[in-house]
Amino acid sequence: MLKVAIAGLGTVGCGVIAMVQGNGPLSRAVTITGVTARTKDRARPVDVSAYRWFDDPVALAADAETDVFVELMGGSEGTAKDTVEAALKAGKCVVTANKALLADHGEALAALAAAHGGELRYEAAIAGGIPVVKALREGLAANQIDAVCGVLNGTCNYILTEMSNTGRAFSDVLAEAQSLGYAEADPTLDVSGADAGHKLSLLGALAFSGKPDFGSMLLEGITGIEPIDLETAAFLGFRIKLLAKAMRDGDAVVQSVRPTLLKADHPIARIDGPLNAVVIDAEPVGRISLVGRGAGAGPTASAVAGDLMDLSHGDQRPVFAGPGSGGVMSAGVAGTQVGRFYLRLRVADQPGRIAAVTEALAKHGVSIESFLQKPPEDATRVPIALTTQPVAEPSLRAAIADLQSGSIVTEPPLLMPIEL
């Protein structure tokens, strides 16, 4: 029996304990040696009174009776970091769902695990119950990965799906999501793309670089998306998703989280609501898509339990070395590649506005694929939306800068990449 300590008794921690207390495989593989949480005495869906209680999480992490420390407290600093470090330094294995911690400190923690002979496992940190770490690190271990992309944040996906289905504004849908508990009171981590970026940094580490690199990532959130963008995208045969993507670009790896127009038949285009999806393009396997619930007690507990089952079998893997490992790839600069783009502008209601826009684009070598002007919203706001043929993003940005330096464009434009 694997001796397991659990820190954090929210829905996920209690979900794992329920599996240990049930009659499934986890009950035969794992025994719980101690628990800790912020508050000892509160109503919980499982009875934890039989377990040793630790007021000090760091003491539990280093407890001599424990083989595996399960960290479900969250946060990239403070107690979560202190406990994981303490457990690894004591030679224990750690299972965590904490993407922020791993995005910021994954490389150092992996080194600690290697130095002390422990394992650091984090299947629950990326896409809930989808076994994507296992797929990348083990199933596709002999492949060369070309790209990994995904819808990794359920809150953003819920908001975009609702905006698309109802035509309502971002702020309206966000407020509803908050009242339903789908979005946090402070939604910044989600709607800024940072949470998806934390998860992407782990996928990028597994697929390419051998270490999470959150710092070099291009992060764009969904706060600038308006109903007009979703309508126009749908009219042109696209759907808008917050796409997290790590891709090979020559010898470097380029990582970005950006609202993206996906062709309607792209495997991610129809991933709606709270679902997560990961799409892996690799040689020789081709394209593999994985879909499932990205958050919640059940999916996350399933992923934690899967890691515990692996540890009970004695499976050992390097923390981040995944497919193609052996060479560590450097970070490329996102936002400089050639691609197709969607651009939405609002311009003044004056003669020559279409000519002004198209001439600025032409001057920088940007070819237009489709062009729509909608009726004026008021005298200063005529919406124009267009898509481009393949172009280097810096050229397009130069054209936009030219337009903004003139008098025609009346508010900051919205630029989104397109994936076919």
Add this chain to the structure above:
Amino acid sequence: MLKVAIAGLGTVGCGVIAMVQGNGPLSRAVTITGVTARTKDRARPVDVSAYRWFDDPVALAADAETDVFVELMGGSEGTAKDTVEAALKAGKCVVTANKALLADHGEALAALAAAHGGELRYEAAIAGGIPVVKALREGLAANQIDAVCGVLNGTCNYILTEMSNTGRAFSDVLAEAQSLGYAEADPTLDVSGADAGHKLSLLGALAFSGKPDFGSMLLEGITGIEPIDLETAAFLGFRIKLLAKAMRDGDAVVQSVRPTLLKADHPIARIDGPLNAVVIDAEPVGRISLVGRGAGAGPTASAVAGDLMDLSHGDQRPVFAGPGSGGVMSAGVAGTQVGRFYLRLRVADQPGRIAAVTEALAKHGVSIESFLQKPPEDATRVPIALTTQPVAEPSLRAAIADLQSGSIVTEPPLLMPIEL
């Protein structure tokens, strides 16, 4: 370095060798100790002249210099069976893509592996490059599986997709698929559902029963499907797929391969052409969908290579024991459950035909959900298609038998289940 012998040098065998000869992870994990194939001297995409050649595959399987025997010859009897048995008896590990062998002899071979301390791995036998064995046996190891279903035969899926897109007849599309190399000269194994059934027996073993049980499966092929069925399904918001499904029914496991109407938003409904998909419903993870190419050199070689990487890491797992293992489930009887159904009849062009059909159904308690009669094709062939509300399949079959015993129905009806 893992010492590996490869039997069978077709596209998959050569694909694996190309990965060993390349500069990826497999080249650092594996060395090839010997090869065998039906013909020694023929043009191959890789150079095998540096490897020891065995004319006798059984001698290669038992070769003292080999740790792992990779069986890529195919066939459920004869050489494939002899070599796998010889390798397992010699205490070696075996990696195979041979679903027919495992469907028919998997239980005995798993026992051999256990008795002699070897491993039997078969990721490549199900759904090509999709790491579904890994997902079920390891990633979801702590879950209780409720159902596993999938599109597991690329040939049938290609034919149904083409029929749906073009309105052409089965025989016409089959002939084209044969000329393109997508279907065998003798397509029986594919179009009868048997190949999908072989694969399903392995999913069922992993998810439920602990042993492949091909014999108790309900198998229906796609030869009876006509353009009118695909048209009617589309009109009603469904798509037709050859669905392989293993599900929990009380204490038993029920397995079937049947052409099935899937609601257009079902995750499998849009899996077209040569793609495979597997959908797993489990507690507590919820629904997980996996999609990828189901056959071909690259995907299959990727799966074989993943198994070899696992063996090189020393991972050990029971052959078929997957999620919820600990209790082995008995086989239930497929075709007896409650569900919705699609029924297509051809009836004589005579007054009272609709009343006759609907009365026979009503007599057996079958409620109609939708009903379409198309114009007569000729005097004896008026097509009627209908869908039912939930009903026990034996009641519906009794109504159909009543109809067939009368004079109104002029040819054998087509019955297909519906999945919402």
